[in-house]
Amino acid sequence: MMKTIALLTGRLARVALWVAGxxxxxxxxxxxxxxxxxxxxxDSLVWTEPASVMIMGWFIFLGAAVGIxxxxxxxxxxxxxxxxxxxxxxxxxxxxxxxxxxxxxxIWYGWQLAERTAGNKLPSLGISGAFDFAPIVAGGxxxxxxxxxxxxxxxxxxxxxRFGEEAEID
Amino acid sequence: EVTLRSSDTHPEGYPTVVAxxxxxxxxxxxxxxxxxxxxxHSAQLGQEKDTIEQxxxxxxxxxxxxxxxxxNIIEKTQVPSLPFIFRSVDHMHKVMDGPVGQQILDAFSDxxxxxxxFYDGGSRSFYNSQKPIRSIEDLAxxxxxxxxxxxxxxxxxxxxxxxxxxxxxxxxxxxxTGVIDGAENNWPSYDSSxxxxxxxxxxxxxxxxxxxxxxxxxxxxxxxxxxxxDIVRQAARDSVSVMRELWQEREKVSEDRVRAAGVEIxxxxxxxxxxxxxxxxxxxxxxxxxxxxxxxxxxATE
Amino acid sequence: xxxxxxxxxxxxxxxxxxxxxxxxGVSSFxxxxxxxxxxxxxxxxxxxxxxxxxxMAIPFFIYAGDLMVRGDIARRLVALAGGFVGHLRGGLGxxxxxxSVMFGGxxxxxxxxxxxxxxxxxxxxKERGYDTDYAVNITVVSSxxxxxxxxxxxxxxxxxxAGGRISIADLFTAGIIPGFLLAGLLMVAxxxxxxxxxxxxxxxxxxxxxxTLFVSAAPGLILVAIIxxxxxxxxxxxxxxxxxxxxxxLLVTFFVYRSLSWSDFIEATFAAVxxxxxxxxxxxxxxxxxxxxxxxxxxxxxxxxxxxVSDNPIVILLLLNLVLLLLGTFMDMSPLIVIxxxxxxxxxxxxxxxxxxxxxILILNLGIGLCTPPVGAVLFVGCAVGxxxxxxxxxxxxxxxxxxxxxxxxxxxxxxxxxWLPSLFR
Ligand code: NA
Ligand code: NA
Numbered sequence: 001m002m003k004t005i006a007l008l009t010g011r012l013a014r015v016a017l018w019v020a021g022x023x024x025x026x027x028x029x030x031x032x033x034x035x036x037x038x039x040x041x042x043d044s045l046v047w048t049e050p051a052s053v054m055i056m057g058w059f060i061f062l063g064a065a066v067g068i069x070x071x072x073x074x075x076x077x078x079x080x081x082x083x084x085x086x087x088x089x090x091x092x093x094x095x096x097x098x099x100x101x102x103x104x105x106x107i108w109y110g111w112q113l114a115e116r117t118a119g120n121k122l123p124s125l126g127i128s129g130a131f132d133f134a135p136i137v138a139g140g141x142x143x144x145x146x147x148x149x150x151x152x153x154x155x156x157x158x159x160x161x162r163f164g165e166e167a168e169i170d
Numbered sequence: 171e172v173t174l175r176s177s178d179t180h181p182e183g184y185p186t187v188v189a190x191x192x193x194x195x196x197x198x199x200x201x202x203x204x205x206x207x208x209x210x211h212s213a214q215l216g217q218e219k220d221t222i223e224q225x226x227x228x229x230x231x232x233x234x235x236x237x238x239x240x241x242n243i244i245e246k247t248q249v250p251s252l253p254f255i256f257r258s259v260d261h262m263h264k265v266m267d268g269p270v271g272q273q274i275l276d277a278f279s280d281x282x283x284x285x286x287x288f289y290d291g292g293s294r295s296f297y298n299s300q301k302p303i304r305s306i307e308d309l310a311x312x313x314x315x316x317x318x319x320x321x322x323x324x325x326x327x328x329x330x331x332x333x334x335x336x337x338x339x340x341x342x343x344x345x346x347t348g349v350i351d352g353a354e355n356n357w358p359s360y361d362s363s364x365x366x367x368x369x370x371x372x373x374x375x376x377x378x379x380x381x382x383x384x385x386x387x388x389x390x391x392x393x394x395x396x397x398x399x400d401i402v403r404q405a406a407r408d409s410v411s412v413m414r415e416l417w418q419e420r421e422k423v424s425e426d427r428v429r430a431a432g433v434e435i436x437x438x439x440x441x442x443x444x445x446x447x448x449x450x451x452x453x454x455x456x457x458x459x460x461x462x463x464x465x466x467x468x469x470a471t472e
Numbered sequence: 473x474x475x476x477x478x479x480x481x482x483x484x485x486x487x488x489x490x491x492x493x494x495x496x497g498v499s500s501f502x503x504x505x506x507x508x509x510x511x512x513x514x515x516x517x518x519x520x521x522x523x524x525x526x527x528m529a530i531p532f533f534i535y536a537g538d539l540m541v542r543g544d545i546a547r548r549l550v551a552l553a554g555g556f557v558g559h560l561r562g563g564l565g566x567x568x569x570x571x572s573v574m575f576g577g578x579x580x581x582x583x584x585x586x587x588x589x590x591x592x593x594x595x596x597x598k599e600r601g602y603d604t605d606y607a608v609n610i611t612v613v614s615s616x617x618x619x620x621x622x623x624x625x626x627x628x629x630x631x632x633x634a635g636g637r638i639s640i641a642d643l644f645t646a647g648i649i650p651g652f653l654l655a656g657l658l659m660v661a662x663x664x665x666x667x668x669x670x671x672x673x674x675x676x677x678x679x680x681x682x683x684t685l686f687v688s689a690a691p692g693l694i695l696v697a698i699i700x701x702x703x704x705x706x707x708x709x710x711x712x713x714x715x716x717x718x719x720x721x722l723l724v725t726f727f728v729y730r731s732l733s734w735s736d737f738i739e740a741t742f743a744a745v746x747x748x749x750x751x752x753x754x755x756x757x758x759x760x761x762x763x764x765x766x767x768x769x770x771x772x773x774x775x776x777x778x779x780x781v782s783d784n785p786i787v788i789l790l791l792l793n794l795v796l797l798l799l800g801t802f803m804d805m806s807p808l809i810v811i812x813x814x815x816x817x818x819x820x821x822x823x824x825x826x827x828x829x830x831x832x833i834l835i836l837n838l839g840i841g842l843c844t845p846p847v848g849a850v851l852f853v854g855c856a857v858g859x860x861x862x863x864x865x866x867x868x869x870x871x872x873x874x875x876x877x878x879x880x881x882x883x884x885x886x887x888x889x890x891x892w893l894p895s896l897f898r
Contacts, residue, residue, distance in 0.1 A: 017742055020745045020749070021738070021741040021742055021745050023745075024531060024535060024741055024744060024745055024748075025741060027528070027531070028532070028535070028715060028718050028719065031528070031532075031712060031715040032715055032716075032719050034712070035708050035712050035715070035716065038313070038332075038334070038349075039708075042311065042332070043332060044313060044332045044334040044335075046318075046323050046333060046334075046335050049318070049525055050318065052525070053523050053524070053525055053528070054523075056523070056527070056528060056752075057522060057523055059531075059745055059748070059749065060748065060749050060752045060753060060756070061749075061753075063745045063748065063749025063750075064493070064749045064750065064753040066745075066746070066749070067491075067746060067749055067750055067753075068491075070746070072746055072750060072856075073491030073492070073493060073494075073750050074491060074492050074493075074754065074852050074855060074856065074862060075489045075490060075861070075862070079487040079489070080488075080489045081863075091488040091489060092489065094488055095485065095488050095489055095490040095491075098485055098498045099490065099491065099494045099498075101498065101501075102494050102497050102501065105501055105511060105514070105515060106515060106518075109512040109515040110515055112512050113223075113512060113516060113519070116223070116226070117223075119243075120242045120243050122242070123241075123242060123318050123319050123320055124318060126320075129242070132519065133519060136515060136518065136519050175767075181813075210766065210767075215763060215767065219520075220516060220517070220520045223516055224513060224516070227510045227512055227513065228510070229509050229510060336525075337525055340628075342628060343628075363631075364631060364638075364639055364641070367639060367641060
């Protein structure tokens with residue numbers, strides 16, 4: 001059962017990583033176009049900068065969520081070196097709960113921010129201000145999902161990845 | 171005893187910061203210490219767009235901001251942000267102190283804010299590193315940095331130049347290296363940014379005379395008794411003259427410093443072709459009859 | 473009391489191994505709730521903290537670095553550097569510092585420098601038998617050089633925060649000698665460590681071999697020239713130069729070296745996404761944390777404390793340095809410049825310190841803060857590139873901190889180091 005769920009979340013993480021990767025490539029293209037337009041065509045593009053900043057938001061929050069599942073976020077493991085394994089697992093779970101809680105906040109308050117700014121128009125892009133907060137909400141959903149998965153895996157005795165350690169999680 | 175937290179992106183000692191601090195002193199005196207103000211200057215609490223939201227949430231009580239960030243939120247604030255809408259700083263003062271100004275202040279109440287008063291933002295003009303600009307033809311094809319705002323981008327395009335939005339911090343080196351030819355700003359910013367060191371031609375065309383606004387969070391305002399609300403409104407109005415005086419001094423100091431540095435100041439320009447070039451910009455932004463009426467009212471103000 | 477909540481929650485989460493970004497975020501969240509303010513502010517700060525155009529240099533330089541590593545550019549550059557100084561003890565450590573001088577003159581961002589040079593050097597150093605912590609530490613501390621050498625956007629932020637009375641041209645020039653001084657001292661420290669650890673040397677390969685290595689590495693060297701030349705001649709801005717680095721790295725590896733396969737490209741992209749996301753999430757959450765520090769008036773109280781202590785300029789400068797180092801340990805650079813300049817600059821000038829001189833002290837000081845836990849963007853980039861826990865890195869970073877602190881003391885107490893060069897241009 002847990003294995004099946006892990007397979008699904010693994011796919012989801014892969015999709016998120018692809019979207020983020022495409023975002024990075026797209027951002028590269030946009031800024032390169034900005035330079036090209038200004039220098040070769042002698043005409044300044046005004047929308048590339050805000051568009052790239054928005055894309056950056058997407059790949060940061062999606063990438064950060066995948067990082068929860070793959071365990072590549074930076075942490076500071078002083079105490080964990082000295083406590084027994086059983087307590088270590090409890091602390092890991094506590095830590096995952098804190099992350100999940102923050103993810104809930106990203107969804108809830110990100111949504112509030114989007115609602116409040118939905119009526120504004122973003123300069124140069126001309127789209128609703130709510131789009132500014134879409135990445136934080138999407139990232140929040142994935143963060144909650146992936147940190148819950150970590151807690152469930154630990155309960156089921158499956159490995160979870162951590163920064164600086166290698167673990168097979170797929 | 172309540173301390174109102176007020177945000178400002180300008181540094182300590184800047185006219186807007188000092189004016190709000192003075193307003194705090196007035197409040198303290200007039201309420202026997204029940205109310206005072208602490209100014210969080212230098213963008214400590216965030217950039218204007220963010221602190222506006224924070225004021226709307228009621229996290230901070232007051233905020234001194236430019237009208238620019240409101241343009242896409244409150245339609246009426248677009249009118250004083252239009253290029254060449256005011257004939258002079260005096261004209262702007264008359265309009266904003268009158269019924270049109272009040273109309274705009276009232277518009278903030280639909281957005282969880284209370285508009286208290288208008289401050290000066292000076293008049294903005296073009297400066298560049300290439301040549302003295304005396305006519306609209308001189309602007310053709312030149313690259314100017316503008317703030318990330320649709321109106322300003324369209325204005326520069328309508329003048330035949332290239333608008334290049336970029337972060338303020340990159341402007342100095344971009345002018346120096348020729349990525350852009352220049353930018354546009356008022357005397358104090360032209361001086362304080364050091365841009366006059368690399369862009370030695372300043373054309374006083376005064377395309378924008380945009381007032382700034384002092385707002386209060388509706389949540390914080392509603393907590394006050396009706397008497398205290400009146401005291402706050404009055405103290406804000408009283409701080410305006412303090413601000414205008416400080417602003418003029420500041421402009422003078424900056425102008426003297428820039429002139430002493432040997433910058434070429436171009437004053438003998440005919441604004442008429444510039445104003446005529448703005449017709450498409452007005453057509454694009456002044457769309458509703460309400461806004462058209464406001465523009466007409468401003469133009470009719472002597 | 474709210475500060476106990478803020479720092480208490482932060483420390484607790486940090487100790488139980490919560491990712492640093494979430495330590496910052498959750499403790500800010502808890503404190504906002506404690507203060508009875510709407511928590512939505514935390515997430516607004518998080519979003520605004522990462523929605524900054526200038527930050528874009530970080531993903532681009534990380535991406536360029538990943539492409540260069542996977543596409544063989546890095547290996548050839550390091551081979552060339554090895555040909556020059558590989559026969560010295562700890563040669564690659566020296567090369568790392570020198571690369572920071574080159575990149576530093578291009579990017580002006582310590583985090584971008586750490587990602588570019590680190591992405592290039594750390595894997596190579598590991599391969600040649602250097603300890604990962606040594607490779608990461610030299611990368612991290614030497615990237616402070618990037619902040620001192622022009623162009624440095626942090627100097628511009630400082631000038632604006634100071635009310636703009638200070639010439640940016642003077643500030644740019646003032647950072648040059650301290651930047652090279654730091655580079656020199658770091659090279660000494662790198663050499664000392666290398667001797668102690670017995671790091672490898674290789675025989676000098678001869679001048680003819682150097683020529684071959686040079687030709688093979690030329691496209692990579694041209695990249696530096698393009699970035700340098702591009703920024704200096706005004707073809708693009710400093711942030712755009714990071715983008716050009718990516719485009720150029722793609723062109724060279726796809727078409728000149730033909731060394732980058734499609735799957736290499738995808739893996740490089742994913743690697744860049746992972747590293748960037750973790751670094752920028754920390755920066756975003758630090759924005760929320762910093763907002764709470766400002767809101768609860770922490771910097772202002774620190775100054776009040778300071779002013780009550782002494783009226784001796786030497787003592788005051790020492791104290792200013794200590795306070796800045798402490799603040800820099802917890803907060804990120806540009807918000808700190810903006811918050812502390814208006815408060816500290818008047819104190820410093822009151823004691824006869826030149827504002828240009830103080831700017832260099834401030835930037836160097838906060839730059840060291842970027843390399844110290846718990847909140848150090850550059851330290852995190854370095855650890856991310858080397859894939860080691862922060863703790864493993866800081867255990868052995870002390871000699872390099874030492875070199876940076878000696879530089880800081882010299883720069884603080886010998887004003888001429890900062891002021892002599894600008895005086896030549898007046
Ligand atoms: Na380095
Ligand atoms: Na730090």
